[in-house]
Every structure is written in structure tokens, then in C-alpha cells.
Amino acid sequence: MVNKCCVYGCKSGYLTTGKKVSSFRFPFYDLELRKKWISFVNRRDWEPTTNSVICVLHFESKYIKDIRSEQELQRPSLIPTVTPCRKPPKQRVFQKDELTDFQLDDKISSLSDLTESRAPEGYTTYKRDNEYVIYYHMEFNDFPKFSKSIKIDDKLHVKLQCDGKNVPLPPWFTQGTNATLTKFGALLNFPKYHENVRKKSDNILDELQNLIYYKPDGHAHIPYSSEMIRFALLLRYTSAQAYRILTRSFPFPSMSTLSRYSKGSVDSVKVLGVMKENGEISTDQWRLVTISGGGARAASDFLSR
Structure with a gap:
């Protein structure tokens, strides 16, 4: 049975409040203190019984003394701590090192690596045994002609032609490579170089057109x-x-x-x-x-x- 506070107007201990608090029995052993408690209850002609209590809500904290020992206060709780189940760690997926594969795929070791499938876009492949490989591009106007070609010999040395004429190798290819083709990346850059060479040829026509109207001062060349x-x-x-x-x-x-x-x-x-x-x-x-x-x-x- 839950004891209910006997102080007038207090509802602690009643089921309707939903709140349970500690309570203290009347001190029958001290008559003066007992009179003070009865006066605090504020009920006319009322006397406490052995079951009468006053809840802790009516006491100041300084008047409440915890009779438990310090050792009991430090004793850990016997209620087991519920530890939530931890999700297992996700399996780490290690990405394959693509740099090594790219370097191996880009490397040219011998003439046999220069197959038709590795030809620059728009170029046709002609291979003569183990002597050389030629990648060439043809244009068809009135007659077909070889407009651009790349020749690689068995030592992987390169020769370039544009419109049937030999053209010098680009500086980005000759510097530090001994003019030797060792990477497919360099092979794929030659078509762009061919186009730049052809544009320079067109520049001669532009220069002739400008020189028609050029008037030098005095005897200047x-x-x-x-x-x-x-x-x-x-x-x-x-x-x-x-x-x-x-x-x-x-x-x-x-x-x-x-x-x-x-x-x-x-x-x-x-x-x-x-x-x-x-x-x-x-x-x-x-x-x-x-x-x-x-x-x-x-x-x-x-x-x-």
C-alpha cells in the first residue's frame, strides 16, 4: 500500500498524479517536533497514526539526511547496463592501382606492339614484316594522295611526312627521347602536329598576299x-x-x-x-x-x- 501525504492539498502518492515521491513517518519519539508536524499538516482536530506520513516535497534539502554510508553511495549499480549491438564494419574495397596498368598499356617495347588497333584515329596501317610500320592518312580530291604519314622503323625511330614532303620532328618528341617512339601517347599526338605543319604551309600564301602591298621605307629589305x-x-x-x-x-x-x-x-x-x-x-x-x-x-x- 502506497502511503499518501497527509498535508492538506497535497496529491503526492495518489494514482491520478502519476508521481511517486519519498515520504517520512511522524516522529512520535519527540513530542515537540511531533506538534510542529501536526501544525504543518493544517487539518482541524487531526491526529496522526503510525501510518501517517509527510512527503519529501515539503522539506528543505538541508533538513534531509541520507543515512546511507559513503561506501554504499559509491557502490556500482547492480542493474546491468544494456550495450546496443554494434553493426559490423563495412568491408573495405581497395581500388586497383590504375597508374601501373596505364603505364604498361602506354609503353612501346618493339615494332610488334604497333598493331592496327593502336593506329591514330583516321590513319590506316601498313606493316612490312619486321622492318617498319607506316600509319598514313589519304585524301581524295581529283586523285587520292597521301596527305600525312608516320613511319616507324625496327629501332622505333620516327620519320614524318606531310603532303609528300619530309617534315622535322617536333621538339617535344626529340628532347630527352633520342627520337625514339616509346609511348603510344606520343604516337597519338603526331596527327595534331601534322595539322600544325600544314597550317604553316598555308602561312606562306598569306605572307605572299601581304607582301604584295608591302612598301619598304628607303632601302630597307x-x-x-x-x-x-x-x-x-x-x-x-x-x-x-x-x-x-x-x-x-x-x-x-x-x-x-x-x-x-x-x-x-x-x-x-x-x-x-x-x-x-x-x-x-x-x-x-x-x-x-x-x-x-x-x-x-x-x-x-x-x-x-
């Missing part, structure tokens, strides 16, 4: 580009008569100007240096002509080819 000089020398030493006819309609360098170039009156070594910086000739070609081939005279002969 016409500022021909290195590409124009090389092209003019090629035409002049192919057919001098045809070149004279061309100079009547187009502002090509005169025969006397080309003669000075071919005799070395201009600094041919500097001209080759500029061509190397512009990527028109490879570093290997520049070194072969200017260092190993006899200096200015060899450079002049090279320009006149």
Missing part, C-alpha cells in the same frame, strides 16, 4: 620569314627558270637575294637557330649541321637544299 626563305630556295634550286617566272607575278625573294643566302653572306647558322626555335627543324638536325657538319658553309648548303 623586305622582311621575309625563315619559312619563306626555305620555300624560295627549294623552288629556286628545283628550277631556276620557273622561279624567275614566279617572281614576275609574286613577291618572292629575288635571284640575287637567294644567291647571297646560298653563298653564306647571311648568317646561316642564326637562320637555322631561329628555325630550330620555331620547331621547323629538330634539335638533332640543327646539331648535325651546325656542329658536326662544318659550321656556316654546311648551314648554307642545308638551307639551299
